């Protein structure tokens with residue numbers, strides 16, 4: 001199933017948009033019940049806090065306990081909030097957010113058909129919970145459906161275990177099955193049909209093809225093998241497809257692989273908000289319906305191919321994706337020779353809207369149990385983002401809108417970038433965002449309180465009360481808007 005992390009250059013009435021679509025490991029559902037011999041360990045999962053290198057931990061601690069925050073909250077509360085950040089980052093958000101293609105189908109239609117798929121998964125035993133999963137529309141986002149994630153659940157650990165890489169483990173915690181490329185270790189005689197416990201190798205120590213692993217691992221739930229060991233670790237090269245079908249996950253969410261393709265896709269809620277706040281002048285998220293062109297740039301070819309494939313699936317014919325270094329996307333010539341009208345490089349001031357979903361340190365992504373970046377790596381994004389911002393401002397028409405977003409939690413890549421942009425480009429003004437579901441910008445940069453109020457920061461740490469499996473319906477909307485990945489959005493207009 002797809003996670004679409006919308007990042008698009010807009011070219012509306014000439015829209016230039018960067019889109020980056022992320023496919024998580026996904027699933028093919030077969031019906032099979034788990035009959036297992038169990039060890040007696042009951043695992044009520046509350047994961048350890050996310051692990052960082054000490055230099056990065058200290059850096060983040062300084063960000064979250066900066067002078068301005070401490071004078072606003074007091075030292076003790078600032079420390080508590082930082083502690084909550086480290087805890088919530090290792091846990092998945094408590095709702096799954098689905099973006100519906102409401103340009104081709106009504107939300108109600110999609111909701112009904114989705115409910116049938118979820119019910120089928122329950123009947124087939126792919127979801128072990130007997131409790132039915134509600135599918136709720138979001139009152140402020142007309143193209144969003146929400147499904148509560150059940151967890152942490154009590155699941156017993158089995159005798160046989162497989163180890164998956166950290167990235168695969170994160171996908172499993174959000175409802176995916178285990179795909180063969182994500183599998184690192186499997187028992188010597190593992191065959192299809194075997195029940196196994198699935199663990200994540202959070203520190204990246206397990207070697208591919210190992211028969212066992214004694215390092216630090218985190219339990220994710222139980223599944224049934226779909227492939228035998230020799231099919232997975234075969235000398236002919238990497239195999240594709242589901243290797244272990246999860247049937248009793250610690251965090252349970254229906255799988256949407258192959259479900260209503262072209263009608264729904266997985267997207268983190270803040271990314272949906274970016275889409276809406278960028279397009280309000282066109283009326284809601286009707287950007288895809290406009291007569292204009294949407295130009296998507298990414299420097300990685302496989303991402304561009306995925307963008308084009310997803311655009312075809314979603315019948316978004318106005319999207320043109322190009323593999324291009326966006327820093328070099330501005331041409332000094334009015335009609336650059338050798339380039340087509342809608343291909344980069346583009347003349348200055350040729351776009352009505354630009355969305356810069358910037359490459360970032362990604363520290364707001366959830367769940368994430370360990371991040372091994374050095375401080376140098378974390379700090380390397382600020383200069384790159386400034387180059388991209390400079391390009392974006394040059395490409396934007398006067399009167400145009402620029403939206404800047406990241407999925408990270410530092411000040412350097414968020415509020416400090418906004419302060420820098422306002423100072424460097426006097427033509428930019430901060431604009432209010434609609435909808436505004438997140439918190440305001442964090443204190444600690446040169447921005448004033450009024451400027452911070454115009455920013456939107458999703459801060460799951462502010463409402464984190466530990467991992468609970470309670471889904472009281474009155475809490476659900478609050479959780480949908482707050483228990484998200486860490487995310488930042490700024491919206492500018494150009495004079």
Ligand SMILES: C[S@+](CC[C@H](N)C(=O)[O-])C[C@H]1O[C@@H](n2cnc3c(N)ncnc32)[C@H](O)[C@@H]1O
Nearest residue numbers: 005007020298299300325326327357358359407
């Ligand atoms: C928005 S994504 C990263 C964060 C994303 N939200 C995520 O979840 O991974 C950033 C994208 O920018 C692309 N990128 C980085 N530098 C670039 C450049 N100079 N030109 C074009 N694309 C670039 C990367 O390939 C990546 O797909």
